[in-house]
Amino acid sequence: MRYLFRVSLGLIGLFPWLGLSLDVAIHQECVAAVFGIIGNLNFEGIGYGEYYLGVCQNPLKVTSVYAISRAYCPPNDLDTGIAYFSLACQTYGSVELIPVADIATNLTDKAVSSFPILDQDDERILTNLTTPILIARDWFELGFRTEDTWDYEARTHDAYGYAMYGFWGGVLVIGVLHRIITLINESRLSPSSIDPENTGRADSREKATERSRPFVSMYSWIRKNLITPSALPPYRRQPFFGCTIPTRIEVFIVLSYWVVSFILCCVNYRGFKGNLYWSAVAPQIWRYIADRAGIMAYSNLPLMWMFSGRNNIFIWLTGWQFSTFNLFHRHIARIATLQAIIHSIAYTAFYFTSGxxxxxxxxxxEAWWCLGVVATISMSFIVLFSFSWFRRKIYESFLLIHIILSVVLIVALFHHTSIFDGEYNPYLWPLVAIWSFDRFLRIVRVIYCNLHVRLRTKALHRSVAAISYDQDANIVRVQINTHVKPKPGQHYYLYQPFHFTGWENHPFTLAYWSQSTNETAQSQTDSPATNNVTNPPSRVHAVAEDEYILSFWIRPYDGWTRRVRDICLKSQPTSKLSSVSGETVLLEGPYGMAEPLWAFDEVLLIAGGSGIAAMIPYILDHVSRAAAGQTRIRGLTLVWSDRKQAYLHRIAQRELAAALTGDDIKCLFYCTDSSKVSVGYLTLPSPDEISLENTCKETKECSVLEDKEATGDVHQADSFIFKTGRPDIPTLIESAAASAIESGSRLAVMACGPGELADTARAATHRAMRHQSNSVEYFEEAFGW
Structure with a gap:
């Protein structure tokens, strides 16, 4: 029996890999069961000891298969079964099946009646048979049940693998439909007058809402109860025991996938005693578990790769943030890795329980076996190093490890399933295609952003970076010229290709931009007294009239941001504002999409630290739209807190200076480090300077009029309030929501900053939505790994 078991292992691999349709697979089972039984017996003559040569070319074996099939199989199964039999001979034995016509004389009723009928217990099956045979019906039925069970399990494994695509296909379809509905609603909200005396807008909105009340109520309920709130308030951006907490809708999707994957890995196993492949039930179940887990793990691989790329068509179609796709990517990877581990453990148990x-x-x-082990280990280490602690602490190393192990994984998987003649390649080649597509588009974006052929002058312009570090504000400014038209909500990846770690790329939000009006040569020296950040801080830099200067504000911490700061400090170690110019920094982008803040009546922007970089583009966009009459916004309030007073002042008196002159924009600035606040830093225009200075000290609030160090083109900033301490975000949001509800307006709250600030804003907005969900909506600018 041990010999029969070993021989049957070759047959076991035959049935699920022929790629036949479901209907054909069902109708071939009868004949397949027959030649599965006969193939394990020894007949004298051709192919002794060689499975496919014997079962396809030995006249005794072939005659036995034909005779038994005619005796026990339905007539409509014969042609399909024989075709399957012939295909198996060609595919796996590289031989042709003896046609019926060649042995017709041995298949007459008289000839068949002389064949001996054997059962499983007959001792003759252990000898070299010298004549064609028939088998007892009990043996045939057991063989048919064995074959039928194997085919059922094979079909079930494949179907459950495809179910993974059905699940995520449904999720993405819902996301696309949500995006379409959102765009339709935005298009219906035509820009209206920003005149505060105009009261017709609220009436028209109420009429429109009345017409679509059922849909609006359903959408509002979903947004209020699923999309906006965190699954574990107040944690969302803040780590909870080292883990980020998704929103309720994200948790629902992720948990659903875990549950579906777990259930599909655990159900519909048909083990029975007496199976011709493995007589005991335990090895059958372990083998089916191993195959199911392996196939489902392979099915998850294209999904895992699809959700990982930044150039993802579904990001464009759904409008979801990259962090959402990355969340799904990580959980799919964890499930696939767990399935790969189960696959390995189950195969180990299968071998030992089968003896x-x-x-x-x-x-x-054997190489294919060892590389399967390598693949499982690689997946396990990829998942281990992808936990948030590693991503935060050693991002550059994490990224390099991630890429190397992913390449090792793909190569190992190709070799691991090479024994199946490419049957699993449809799962693997998409990984190569997705990765290649993403990398190709990255290269295209880099070339497009950094090289520009101007047909009028027949000149090739390339991007040149200027980097400065403001020690007082602790901010690195990177400014790069490009012809790509900037928009709010965008971020770019920055490279330094000629450095040792030139492959590294880091995402940064586009903070500010300016456009030159003619082709000029700008020459300036960076110093606190003369720096105008609307121009790049380069010594000599040519700017074409169709180019933009993009500014990125980076707070240096570890890794690449610290190295960029150190470059500036080395160039001018004694300067408060050190800089370097002509540095090769490449742009890749733009990525991200703008939120429709223009469709709201009131907008509250809440920024913390370098989160101001995400807010200024929306403010500039509002100013531009207001001038063109293309916005509904009547009032926009910016609340910004930072530890550095110098940072607050410089942004307010430069990038925000023009915006602060508008009556519809209000700004509140908070310096959270009160020990660093110096009232003497301000120039107060009133003769009552001492009295006002004392008032500022007592109330910790004063109106900033002018920076002592500001000269030249720097505008006065006389329309914002400067405070010390942290802003009371819940009170600000509740007050804005109450005001919006009272006036019949729609309020948009957007937050960008440290995790605690963003989570506080989300929780406060959610409370306001529960009271009046149709009037308040929450947005968040955050890039998640």
């Missing part, structure tokens, strides 16, 4: 531990040990000498 074939010797073959298990010998398998480690």
């Amino acid at each position: 074939d531990a010797t073959d298990y040990r010998e398998s480690f000498h």
Whole structure:
């Protein structure tokens, strides 16, 4: 029986890999069961000891298969079964099946009646048979049940693998429909007058809302209860025991996928005693579990790769943030890795419960087996190093490890399933295609952003970076010229290709931009007294009239941001504002999409630290739209807190200076480090300077009029309030929501900054939405790994 078991292993691999349709697979089972039984018997003559040569070319075996099939199989199954039999001979034995016509004389009723009828217990099946045979019906039925069970399991494994695509396909379809509905609603909100005396807008909105009240109520309920709130308030951006907490809708999707994957890995296993492949039930179940887990793990691989790329068509179609796709990517990877581990454990248990531990040990000498082990280990380490602690602490190393292990994984998987003649390649080639597509588009974006052929002058312009570090504000400014038209909500990846770690790329929000009006040569020296950040801080820099100067504000911490700061400090170690010019920094982008803040009546922007970079583009966009009459916004309030007073002043008196002159924009600035606040830093225009200075000290609030160090083109900033301490975000949001509800307006709250600030804003906005969900909506600018 041990010999029969070993021979049957070759047959076991035959049935699920022929790629036949479901209907064909069902109708071939009868004949397949027959030649599965006969193939394990020894007949004298051709192909002794060679499975496919014997079962396809030995006249005794072939005659036995034809005779038994005619005796037990339905007539409509014969042609399909014989075709399957012939295909198996060609595919796996590289031989042709003896046609019926060649042995017709041995298949007459008289000839068949002379064949001996054997059962499983007949001792003759252990000898070399010299004549064609028939088998007892009990043996045939057991063989048919064995074959039918194997085919059922194979079909079920494949179907459950495809179910993974059905699940995520449904999620993405819902996301696309949500995006379409959102765009339709935005298009219906035509820009209206920003005149505060105009009261017709609220009436028209109420009429429109009345017409679509059922849909609006349903959408509002979903947004209020699923899309906006965190699954574990107040944690969302803040780590909870080292983990980020998704929103309720994200948790629902992720948990649903875990549950579906777990259930599909655990159900519909048909083990029975007496199976011709493995007589005991335990090895059958372990084998089916191993195959199911392996196929489902392979099915998850294209999904895992699809959700990982930044150039993802579904990001464009759904409008979801990259962090959402990255969340799904990580959980799909964890499930696939767990399935790969189960696959490995189950195969180990299968070999030992079937009594074939010797073959298990010998398998480690085969490359396909060892590379399967390598693939499982690689996946495990990828998941381990992708946990948030590693991503935060050693991002550059994490990224390099991630890429190297992913390449190792793909190569190992190709070799691991090479024994199946490419049957699993449809799962693997998409990984190569997705990765190649993403990398190709990255290169295209880099070339497009950094090289520009101007047909009028027949000149090739390339991007040149200027980097400065403001020690007082602790901010690195990177400014790069490009012809790509900037928009709010965009971020770019920055490279330094000629450095040792030139492959590294880091995402930064586009903070500010300016456009030159003619082609000029700008020459300026960076110093606190003369720096105008609307121009790049380069010594000599040519700017074409169709180019933009993009500014990125980076707070240096570790890794690349610290190295960029150190470059500036080395160039001018004694300067408060050190800089370098002509540095090769490449742009890749733009990525991200603008939120429709223009469709709201009131907008409250809440920024913390360098989060101001995400807010200024929306303010500039509002100013531009207001001038063109293309916005509904009547009032926009910016609340910004930072530890550095110098940072607050410089942004307010430069990038925000023009915006602060508008009556519809209000700004509140908070310096959270009160020990660093110096009232003497301000120039007060009133003769009552001392009295006002004392008032500022007592109330910790004063109106900033002018920076002592500001000269030249720097505008006065006389329309914002400067405070010390942290802003009371819940009170600000509740007050804005109450005001919006009272006036019949729609309020948009957008937050960008440290995790605690963003989570506080989300929780406060959610409370306001519960009271009046149709009037308040929350947006968040955050890039999640």
